[in-house]
Amino acid sequence: MSPKAMARPGGRSARVQEAVHAAVRELEAEQGRASLTVPAVAARAGVTPSTVYRRWGDLHELLSDVAVERLRPEEPPADHGSLHTDLESWARQFLDEMASPSGRAYIRDALLGDPDGSNAGQCSAYAADQIEVILARARGRGETVPDVDVEAVVDHVVAPMMYRILFRPGQLTVSYADHLVRAVLTSPVSPD
Amino acid sequence: MSPKAMARPGGRSARVQEAVHAAVRELEAEQGRASLTVPAVAARAGVTPSTVYRRWGDLHELLSDVAVERLRPEEPPADHGSLHTDLESWARQFLDEMASPSGRAYIRDALLGDPDGSNAGQCSAYAADQIEVILARARGRGETVPDVDVEAVVDHVVAPMMYRILFRPGQLTVSYADHLVRAVLTSPVSPD
Numbered sequence: 048m049s050p051k052a053m054a055r056p057g058g059r060s061a062r063v064q065e066a067v068h069a070a071v072r073e074l075e076a077e078q079g080r081a082s083l084t085v086p087a088v089a090a091r092a093g094v095t096p097s098t099v100y101r102r103w104g105d106l107h108e109l110l111s112d113v114a115v116e117r118l119r120p121e122e123p124p125a126d127h128g129s130l131h132t133d134l135e136s137w138a139r140q141f142l143d144e145m146a147s148p149s150g151r152a153y154i155r156d157a158l159l160g161d162p163d164g165s166n167a168g169q170c171s172a173y174a175a176d177q178i179e180v181i182l183a184r185a186r187g188r189g190e191t192v193p194d195v196d197v198e199a200v201v202d203h204v205v206a207p208m209m210y211r212i213l214f215r216p217g218q219l220t221v222s223y224a225d226h227l228v229r230a231v232l233t234s235p236v237s238p239d
Numbered sequence: 240m241s242p243k244a245m246a247r248p249g250g251r252s253a254r255v256q257e258a259v260h261a262a263v264r265e266l267e268a269e270q271g272r273a274s275l276t277v278p279a280v281a282a283r284a285g286v287t288p289s290t291v292y293r294r295w296g297d298l299h300e301l302l303s304d305v306a307v308e309r310l311r312p313e314e315p316p317a318d319h320g321s322l323h324t325d326l327e328s329w330a331r332q333f334l335d336e337m338a339s340p341s342g343r344a345y346i347r348d349a350l351l352g353d354p355d356g357s358n359a360g361q362c363s364a365y366a367a368d369q370i371e372v373i374l375a376r377a378r379g380r381g382e383t384v385p386d387v388d389v390e391a392v393v394d395h396v397v398a399p400m401m402y403r404i405l406f407r408p409g410q411l412t413v414s415y416a417d418h419l420v421r422a423v424l425t426s427p428v429s430p431d
Contacts (some may be wrong), residue, residue: 159351164408167405171406185377209405214359
């Protein structure tokens with residue numbers, strides 16, 4: 048979410064945001080991505096184009112905010128009873144969602160209209176938070192957790208998957224996710 | 240380079256490409272990024288706007304091709320006499336260049352106007368080729384090279400740096416690059 052959007056939480060501001068986000072989702076679903084212009088989104092949301100420009104700057108920044116909302120995990124990672132299975136299951140799901148056509152489009156939107164990097168940072172924080180839940184749960188179970196922390200999982204599981212999604216789209220398989228998880232748990236790398 | 244651009248190598252086609260790429264670089268240097276429009280670029284290059292649209296589709300695709308050209312390494316990685324030093328030196332330079340404002344802008348451009356992923360793939364291939372040179376040189380010296388291949392270095396050195404550049408821009412230090420290189424050489428992860 049851009050600083051502009053965060054500067055006015057609640058009340059009318061929150062209603063405008065919700066209406067504009069919903070207008071983007073609806074127009075895209077009904078008429079495709081090419082239909083997304085600031086005037087069209089504003090008309091659907093029942094606000095003036097200048098309201099949209101004032102708040103989001105331009106269409107790219109609006110689409111970035113909408114993308115980050117869509118990339119927000121809806122629930123905590125599933126509990127399968129062990130660190131390895133939880134992390135593997137989470138990594139598979141992450142790869143599946145982010146490598147899908149819509150996942151790629153959201154990542155691209157999030158990165159694009161993000162002059163200060165806060166939306167990209169939020170995407171990364173979503174992943175880190177989910178990993179933190181998985182690691183804390185393993186410790187809570189009394190599992191012997193290898194010397195691995197959130198940073199190591201971000202660096203050696205999330206980052207390689209995201210790099211392939213963005214730069215080498217042909218090489219994404221479930222076994223790749225499984226391999227990365229196995230490697231980080233068996234030869235963990237200290238964060239520094 | 241987009242398939243459209245690759246479909247007509249040589250002759251007039253090559254001259255048009257060079258003129259248009261040069262026009263982008265000049266206009267950006269002289270008047271800033273906001274000055275880059277297809278009509279302005281075409282005028283500077285001495286071609287019609289329809290020539291640009293026919294060949295590149297739109298401004299984003301043109302900027303993506305220009306960015307990939309700029310991200311092409313100009314020379315093989317420096318030879319410092321050992322695998323560790325060569326790889327560390329290369330990783331530091333990669334991080335320094337890619338994390339710079341212009342490096343980030345090129346990465347973003349390359350990813351953006353790249354509907355088929357070929358330009359992003361080319362960026363990744365540039366890095367992989369440089370790493371291959373470093374590994375082959377170490378073997379040629381008779382060094383004992385740990386069980387590490389290009390894929391492992393891309394996954395565990397390049398990908399984490401690129402992830403931070405794109406998603407967590409505040410956490411980029413030389414020691415981070417050094418740490419990733421040390422880790423991949425001392426606890427190498429098999430590619431699968």
